[in-house]
Amino acid sequence: MxxxxxxxxxxxxxxxxxxxxxxxxxxxxxxxxxxxxxxxxxxxxxxxxxxxxxxxxxxxxTSPPLLSKPVSGEDLFVNLAVSNSAISSALIREELRAQHPVFYTSKALLDAETRYPKLEKLILAIVVSTRKLRPYYQAHRVIVMTDFPLRSILHSPDASQRLMQWVIELSQYDLLYRPKTAIKAQALADLVAEFTPSAEKEKLVNQKKESSKAEGTSAEPSQLRDMWQFRVDGASNQKRARVGVVITTPDGTLLEQAITLGFPASNNEAEYEALLTGIRLAKELANKKLAIYSDSQLITNQASGEYMANHPRMILYLDKVQELLKAFPTFTIQQVPRAENAYADALASLGSALDTQFRRSIPVEHLDRPSIEEIELIDTM
Structure with missing residues (x-):
């Protein structure tokens, strides 16, 4: 042709x-x-x-894989793929440890859908697959192969209206979620070793710092690509409070942290704990350029100086934030829409209700006391 x-x-x-x-x-x-x-x-x-x-x-x-006919009663598997312009899925079956494609689906994203967070695009890919391949999903149990916490997001009590509609639509099918591969969690010390710049890179960073003279300044948009980005979220309910932090390194690597709070905390206090957790992690990772994103309007505006803190505990939290931010010559704190912070929110939910079917290793820590009540040890030797 x-x-x-x-x-x-x-x-x-x-x-x-x-x-x-x-x-x-x-x-x-x-x-x-x-x-x-x-x-x-x-x-x-x-x-x-x-x-x-x-x-x-x-x-x-010239060499397409032959489609296979599923056997009644067997489990099927679906793999998902997303790009900037489309979402796709492949429904497959296993026979004698070999995988055979059953059906492919693909959909071009509308303009509004291209701005969905990646996790929502993946869930949309499942929804599209169930709509196009409804007979297969009704006749078989389908296992979704993914390394992302899709089930935790779909069952989060703080899910958006769009996600809730998808949850209702998917509830009629027998879906399971399994990770593609097991990823071992790394200690923070390993992360420091992996992402600490070499001596040559450190020298270049210092030279840029001296030439820019940007001590204590907020970051310009053009600087964001060189910064470590922290998306933080905290939430509280009658049972417990929790915190989630998603770290994006300058080279695009994602790191996650979930924390449960072992003390009563309001939603605003949980949001502040999330913010402080992100700042402390950045400090331990020896970062000097910091960009923090949160969906809390109150916390981001208080931390950036737009709002004043009136409640005594909010004043203590704000003082703690300002104290820790002194270690960063360049930083920015911005509010983002809730939909863009869905991953951090899912990790926050993970901190309080772990999904037994979700086996990807994510560090989950426990914070015993509020950050504003930390005990300072004095060396008397």
């Missing part, structure tokens, strides 16, 4: 690709360049990206 040269030929190609959708893994991602070429203002633009995608598609079609 020759490369398309006209709009009509491109339309014909996309039509054929749509027909083969069930036989193509991540078909939307494979064909997204063809659809972009048909957009208004981009007609007749069969560029190099389109040609590469076309050749890759032809190569894939």
């Amino acid at each position: 020759k490369s398309p040269s006209t709009v009509k030929e491109i339309q014909s190609l996309t039509g054929r690709a749509a027909t083969l959708n069930r036989f193509l893994s991540r078909s939307t991602d494979k064909c997204i360049q063809f659809f972009k070429a048909l957009k208004k203002g981009q007609r007749d633009k069969w560029d190099e990206k389109c040609e590469v995608a076309f050749q890759n598609l032809k190569t894939y079609l």
Whole structure:
């Protein structure tokens, strides 16, 4: 088949690709360049990206994996994939320790859906898969293979309205969640060793610091890509309070921390404990540039100086935050929408109610007393 040269030929190609959708893994991602070429203002633009995608598609079609028919009563497995523009899933079955594809699904994301957090995109991929493959989900138990805490998020008491609608829709199916691989948790000392910059990098950092003269300043947007980013969340209910922290290193590595609070705490106090936990972790990891994100309007505005603290305990917490922030020449504290903080919220829920089916190792610590009541040890030797 020759490369398309006209709009009509491109339309014909996309039509054929749509027909083969069930036989193509991540078909939307494979064909997204063809659809972009048909957009208004981009007609007749069969560029190099389109040609590469076309050749890759032809190569894939020359050796496609054969679809397998599931046996009644056996468990099926679903693997998920998300990108900036599409979500995909592959329903598979196992036979004699070999995996065989049953069906592929793929969906191009709408403009609003492209801004969903990655965890919500993964859950949306499950929802789309159940809608397109409903007979399979009704006749079989399906095991979702993922390293993300999707079940914990779906069963979180603080789930958003959109998530609650998906929970109701998925409740009719027999779904289990299992991790793809077991990931060993690392102690904080190992993280320090892994992410501590070399002497040469440290020298460059010091040179940049001297040239910028940015001591005690807030970070500009252009600096954020060089900063360690901490997303924190705390919540409290009648049983206990909990804290979740998600750390993103400058190279994109994700680190997680969940903490249960062994003392009564209000929601605002739990949010402050989350903020202090993030700052303390950053300090122990020897970071000098810090960006903290929280969905609490009160805490972020008090910490940034926009609001005043009036309650005695809030004043103590604010003083503690300001004291610890003195160790960071450059920092920023920003409020983010709750949907963008869903992962930290899920970790906070994990701190109080661990899912026995969720076997990925995440450090879960216990905080015995409020941070504002920490006992200071005085060396008398």
